[in-house]
Amino acid sequence: MKKNSTNKIKLGIFVSLGLVVLILAIYFIGEKQLLFRSTFRLSGVFKDVAGLQTGNNVRLSGINIGTVESISLVSDTTVRVDIVIDESSRKFIKKDAIATIGSEGLIGNKVLVINPGTGGKESIEDNDRIQTAQPIAIDDIMVSLKTTIDNTALITGDLAKISTNIESGKGTIGRLMMDQTWRENIQATIVNLKEGSDEFKIVMDKAGEIDSILIAIKSTIGYTAAITSDLGAITNSLQSGEGTIGRLLMNTTAAENFDSTMINLKEGTAALKLLLEKAQNSWLLSF
Amino acid sequence: MEKIILHKSQSENKVTEVVIEESVEVVKDSMFKKFFLEVSSLTTFTLRFFKEAIKPPYEFNELMKQSFLIGYKSLPLIAITGFIIGLVLTIQSRPTLAKFGSESLLPAMVAVSLIREIGPVITALIFAGKVGSGIGAELASMNVTEQIDAMQVSDNNPFKYLVVTRVLAATLMLPILVILADGFGLLGSFVGVNIKGDVSAYLFFSQIFQSLEFNDLIPAIIKTFFFGYAIGLIGSYKGYNSNKGTEGVGEAANSAVVLSSLMVFIIDMIAVQITSLLQG
Numbered sequence: 001m002k003k004n005s006t007n008k009i010k011l012g013i014f015v016s017l018g019l020v021v022l023i024l025a026i027y028f029i030g031e032k033q034l035l036f037r038s039t040f041r042l043s044g045v046f047k048d049v050a051g052l053q054t055g056n057n058v059r060l061s062g063i064n065i066g067t068v069e070s071i072s073l074v075s076d077t078t079v080r081v082d083i084v085i086d087e088s089s090r091k092f093i094k095k096d097a098i099a100t101i102g103s104e105g106l107i108g109n110k111v112l113v114i115n116p117g118t119g120g121k122e123s124i125e126d127n128d129r130i131q132t133a134q135p136i137a138i139d140d141i142m143v144s145l146k147t148t149i150d151n152t153a154l155i156t157g158d159l160a161k162i163s164t165n166i167e168s169g170k171g172t173i174g175r176l177m178m179d180q181t182w183r184e185n186i187q188a189t190i191v192n193l194k195e196g197s198d199e200f201k202i203v204m205d206k207a208g209e210i211d212s213i214l215i216a217i218k219s220t221i222g223y224t225a226a227i228t229s230d231l232g233a234i235t236n237s238l239q240s241g242e243g244t245i246g247r248l249l250m251n252t253t254a255a256e257n258f259d260s261t262m263i264n265l266k267e268g269t270a271a272l273k274l275l276l277e278k279a280q281n282s283w284l285l286s287f
Numbered sequence: 288m289e290k291i292i293l294h295k296s297q298s299e300n301k302v303t304e305v306v307i308e309e310s311v312e313v314v315k316d317s318m319f320k321k322f323f324l325e326v327s328s329l330t331t332f333t334l335r336f337f338k339e340a341i342k343p344p345y346e347f348n349e350l351m352k353q354s355f356l357i358g359y360k361s362l363p364l365i366a367i368t369g370f371i372i373g374l375v376l377t378i379q380s381r382p383t384l385a386k387f388g389s390e391s392l393l394p395a396m397v398a399v400s401l402i403r404e405i406g407p408v409i410t411a412l413i414f415a416g417k418v419g420s421g422i423g424a425e426l427a428s429m430n431v432t433e434q435i436d437a438m439q440v441s442d443n444n445p446f447k448y449l450v451v452t453r454v455l456a457a458t459l460m461l462p463i464l465v466i467l468a469d470g471f472g473l474l475g476s477f478v479g480v481n482i483k484g485d486v487s488a489y490l491f492f493s494q495i496f497q498s499l500e501f502n503d504l505i506p507a508i509i510k511t512f513f514f515g516y517a518i519g520l521i522g523s524y525k526g527y528n529s530n531k532g533t534e535g536v537g538e539a540a541n542s543a544v545v546l547s548s549l550m551v552f553i554i555d556m557i558a559v560q561i562t563s564l565l566q567g
Contacts (some may be wrong), residue, residue: 004352011355015363018463021470025504029495055500 033067038087040126041069044112046079047134052101052110058083059102060114067087068112083112091131094121100133270286332524336454339447357418357453357519358460365464366471368413373401373472377479390484394491395498397476403503406469408555411514414461415547419522422453423543426526427536435527450523457519462511493548502566510558514551521547 030036033055049071058066066085074080087091088228094117102113114130124130165171170180241250377397384390426449430436438445473495482485524542529539 007355007359008351010359011351014359015354015463018466022466022508023497025466025469025499028492029499029501029504032496033500055502108393 023140033088034084039066039084040087040090040263041082041084042093042099042124042128042130043080044130044132045074046081046101046132046215047077049079049081050101050110052081056110056112057104058085058112058114060089060092060116062147063089065114081112091123092116093124094118096131097123097124098133124233312534328528329521329522329524332527333520335446336451336520336523339444340451340455342447345454346448349448350455351421353452353456354460357456358463361414361464362467364417365410365413365468367407369406369468369471370475372405372409372468373397373475373477374479375475376401376472377476378404378482381479381483391494391566393480394476394486394494397479398473398495398498399503401472401476402469402499403507404555406472407465407507407511407514408551410465410468411461411511411518412548414457414464414515415518415542416552418457419518419547420540420544422457422519422522423526424536424540425527426450426453426523427529427539430527430529431531431533431535438477446527450527453523454516454519458512458516458524461515461518462508466508496536502562506558506562506565510554513558517550518547521550 026198027036052071054068054071054225055062056068058068063287066083069082069084070253071082072080081099093114097117098115100115101108102111124280134139166174169175223244238245239250241247247254377393380396381390381393384393384396426435429449435445435449438448473492477486477488477491480491525539525543525546529535
């Protein structure tokens with residue numbers, strides 16, 4: 001009888017041990033799926049989920065904070081992804097957070113990566129719709145990589161040619177690098193430049209005096225400008241025959257009149273001379 | 288029958304041919320007949336098991352005793368095999384994963400294969416070898432020594448007392464053994480990982496639980512109930528219906544192991560189909 005009861009105790013220990021292991025396993029697996037924590041839900045709409053599956057992890061700053069609960073096709077170009085996230089990380093996800101689909105490794109599972117959004121904004125609410133960014137498909141990367149590689153091939157070909165030319169001393173850079181005389185010339189130029197700049201420094205030290213001269217020159221130039229513009233106006237008026245001198249210069253009638261006046265004046269003065277000579281010889285005035 | 292034919296063939300050549308043909312037919316017929324007879328009697332046996340299992344009174348004490356013998360007494364064997372399987376699987380998988388430079392996936396890979404498939408099946412096969420043959424031999428020897436008939440005569444229900452308790456004990460104990468074997472297997476795997484690397488226990492187990500899902504654990508546990516049930520039922524059936532005679536005991540033990548091992552694989556295949564169907 002006693003043996004029977006010890007056997008029963010042993011059986012009890014055996015069974016409870018098995019159950020404890022099972023419960024622990026269920027707890028740890030459930031813990032990963034946030035079964036025993038308070039959670040909140042978000043949804044996002046993608047065009048293409050790139051192989052994301054139900055149960056995949058959701059990451060914020062590289063930390064697993066939730067799992068993908070369901071994925072469903074809404075229409076032929078829209079896929080709705082529902083995710084469950086640990087309540088404690090809600091305060092870090094802002095209203096303008098963006099969800100993208102990334103990958104755990106080169107051959108690993110897909111993950112939903114949440115970019116937390118701008119600091120000052122309000123936290124996201126339960127059942128909110130999160131903004132999404134289209135994941136970069138490996139195929140697209142491959143296509144653009146192909147063009148890049150093609151371009152790189154061309155560029156490296158050109159570079160090879162250039163370096164050969166440089167090596168053989170062709171072209172400016174080639175000569176610069178490989179030609180001995182050029183190098184000496186450049187060295188001499190640099191020495192000259194150095195001397196020149198030393199002198200320039202001295203000149204610059206005297207620049208204080210030059211300043212006042214420059215100001216004087218500037219005002220002179222100002223006056224000259226005014227004078228030349230006045231002169232311009234005058235010549236314009238002269239040309240259009242305005243004013244006395246203008247009319248004298250440009251008006252032909254006036255000139256003719258002036259001419260005849262001058263002739264008359266000449267004749268007048270000759271007659272006056274004669275008259276005066278006669279008057280001198282006249283008796284009336286000889287006393 | 289064969290002897291008679293040979294005897295006839297020596298005396299009359301003409302008759303021989305005809306009789307030999309007949310005898311071939313008889314053998315063929317008996318193989319088919321045997322198979323279907325076996326299926327039919329196994330079905331009756333199964334139905335009787337359910338009938339007797341549901342009907343009171345229940346043999347709780349005997350069930351406890353059988354559970355102790357079948358479950359607890361198998362633990363050392365199961366623990367050692369589980370530990371070794373975990374260790375060996377880890378060591379064997381390492382070179383393949385090392386080729387991809389992903390040795391860090393080792394705990395996850397071993398855990399998934401151990402819990403989904405290798406743990407349940409290896410444990411069930413060991414269990415079939417130890418418990419299935421034990422039940423078969425025990426019941427067969429009781430049958431041979433007419434103890435079962437004696438029980439029937441003395442108005443005890445031998446089916447209820449002997450078969451139902453053993454089948455139930457096997458059904459209930461195997462899942463617990465499988466869970467513990469998985470546990471020991473993971474310990475073995477932890478040792479295996481640390482032979483060539485250095486992984487802390489905390490990292491090891493957190494990697495394992497990171498990779499596991501309910502989809503891995505629950506179907507694997509559910510199928511072990513069917514494994515246990517099949518092993519207990521086939522062992523009891525073979526023992527209960529053994530031939531009277533000493534060789535009947537050996538035959539019952541042997542065929543119980545063979546058939547129950549085969550059934551383990553068949554159930555496993557069906558379980559995989561159902562699981563993958565349910566997971567879509």
